[in-house]
Amino acid sequence: MxxxxxxxxxxxxxxxxxxxxxxxxxxxxxxxxxxxxxxxxxxxxxxxxxxxxxxxxxxxxxxxxxxxxxxxxxxxxxxxxxxxxxxxxxxxxxxxxxxxxxxxxxxxxxxxxxxxxxxxxxxxxxxxxxxxxxxxxxxxxxxxxxxxxxxxxxxxxxxxxxxxxxxIVNHRPDPPLVKDYMVPLLTFEYKDIPLESWDLTTQQILPYINGTNHIARISAEADVDINLVKQCIQNLAYYKVLCLLPILKYSNVYMCTQNLKNLIKDTELSLACRTFVKLNPDKPIPPIQRVFLFYASMTHGISLRSICQRLNPQNNNIDERKLVIFGMQHNFIRCIHKYPVFIGNEPEGRQKMYTGLCNFDEICCKTGLSPFGIEKDIDKDTNVTVIWR
Structure with a gap:
């Protein structure tokens, strides 16, 4: 060493x-x-x-x-x-x-x-x-x-x-704070565990944990109190049974991290990624060059939609949604969130949520509006600016 x-x-x-x-x-x-x-x-x-x-x-x-x-x-x-x-x-x-x-x-x-x-x-x-x-x-x-x-x-x-x-008992860090708009996703090693092996609450919500549903939707579809869902998800995240991701939207902006180099250096990781992101199981797995190019194209100011329109991942048998999920799980990329900030005198209505502490995902989850609706609302309001981070 x-x-x-x-x-x-x-x-x-x-x-x-x-x-x-x-x-x-x-x-x-x-x-x-x-x-x-x-x-x-x-x-x-x-x-x-x-x-x-x-x-x-x-x-x-x-x-x-x-x-x-x-x-x-x-x-x-x-x-x-x-x-x-x-x-x-x-x-x-x-x-x-x-x-x-x-x-x-x-x-x-x-x-x-x-x-x-x-x-x-x-x-x-x-x-x-x-x-x-x-x-x-x-x-x-x-x-x-x-x-x-x-x-x-x-x-x-x-x-x-x-x-x-x-x-000697290894001390884990404190469990993450679970919010309504977060999306849980089981890690690979826990995907095939039989449903009856889990506790009753986990059995109820597990069928709705798919990397797409956020906490509020899981609570509604599983008919389980949202606070109970949060406690269950927090416990599973503490033991690294699952990870928490932002809501996957084509309007999202992602940025690659320095960990992206591991995709080239680690052949096993590279193969796992190419296999996971495959769109059509009957076709060959996508080449690593195209997968790497897709990740490397993610940068500040460019939405996922723009990258898909330019690179057309489906032509290379790449499922862009799975690509984002795998990248977030392995910290190849991170999501750049948008935080609206009210800069006027007295906020009214929805403006009270524009504190710079709530991102678009959280506001959408609380109001039931789409990101496009929030965006349109903010564009009309000269007293609101947006911070990207």
């Missing part, structure tokens, strides 16, 4: 490079008492960040992440109060170390759970604080955890009568 191609915030996950235990010694101060592999975190690095490894009391018992000098350290600083310790307290921090660019949020619950396990062992038998004792056992534990979590993302520890199960 070439580390130079990644950066903090890129979202890529990396391996756990090191696990170490830091303690606060009554005379020596903060130090690393156990580390696997040895010397991965150098004295220079630890010296630069130790104020965050054994921090002030305000930062205790909360997950802290420090990114410095090429490493990212995730820890959970702890203080155990007891008169048996010098200074009446024992401070330690169990830390995972990964590359500075790596996503680390998935390690935070594991670090916290393992720290709480060590607290229990310390309170029961002084497992951590007895100098010289149990140190080799701690090294073996860290070595096992490091290998297990990197290889299979799960690890089980048994120490006497105590056991702990650790698992």
């Amino acid at each position: 070439n580390k130079t191609q990644y950066f903090e915030g890129c979202g890529k996950e990396g391996l756990i490079r090191c696990i170490f235990l830091s303690e606060f010694h009554p005379t020596d101060g903060s130090k690393i008492s156990c580390q696997v592999p040895e010397n991965y975190v150098s004295d220079k690095i630890f010296g630069a960040v130790n104020v965050y490894i054994i921090p002030k009391k305000q930062l205790l018992t909360c997950t802290l992440t420090v990114n410095a000098l090429g490493v990212k350290i995730v820890g959970y600083p702890v203080r155990i109060k007891n008169e048996k310790y010098k200074r009446n307290a024992f401070h330690f921090n169990l830390c995972f170390v990964c590359d500075s660019w790596a996503r680390s949020v998935q390690y935070e619950p594991v670090v916290k759970k393992l720290s709480e396990y060590l607290i229990m062992m310390e309170e029961e038998s002084g497992f951590l604080s007895k100098e010289g004792e149990n140190r080799q056992r701690l090294v073996q534990m860290f070595d096992k955890i490091l290998k297990d979590l990197n290889e299979s993302k799960v690890s089980t520890l048994v120490e006497g009568e105590n056991s702990i199960y650790l698992k």
Whole structure:
């Protein structure tokens, strides 16, 4: 893996490079008492960040992440109060170390759970604080955890009568906000799942999810409350069962993205695209050159209708609607939306919707008017301008 191609915030996950235990010694101060592999975190690095490894009391018992000098350290600083310790307290921090660019949020619950396990062992038998004792056992534990979590993302520890199960769970981003005018489309791998395998609400709306119907229409045709439909669609989108697309209209304007190059570089993706966009199943699949040309012709100010009139995709056995759907699914293209903005003094009637926050799709869905009707209305109104974005 070439580390130079990644950066903090890129979202890529990396391996756990090191696990170490830091303690606060009554005379020596903060130090690393156990580390696997040895010397991965150098004295220079630890010296630069130790104020965050054994921090002030305000930062205790909360997950802290420090990114410095090429490493990212995730820890959970702890203080155990007891008169048996010098200074009446024992401070330690169990830390995972990964590359500075790596996503680390998935390690935070594991670090916290393992720290709480060590607290229990310390309170029961002084497992951590007895100098010289149990140190080799701690090294073996860290070595096992490091290998297990990197290889299979799960690890089980048994120490006497105590056991702990650790698992790295990937955190997904928040589910998308689902609006009435959005069009859901099942991803390819979920299209052939039997209807009875889904929950009851999904079974009701699934026959109407075709990449053309928007949420409001699905609600009406399936006779299911629209809020229930939105919740169901949002849940399916969260688990990437489906994606949400804008309403497909020939008046839409699309623009190709830098991901379009993947269509040429990836032969499997190229074949999948040509097969999907085929208009007549009895004719040969369209050539990649014509498919690429259609996508590359999409730019600001040119509608889908204009491109179809110029390139006539059906002559090359291309279904332009499927072409747009595939392009949106794989981020080859994006839709340029139109947002009307009222610039007069006091808006009246439909003008109140022209805030610059609602695009044509949303306004059409709420009013029941066609895009042409909205366009005609706006053209007559000198107090309304349109933003494309």
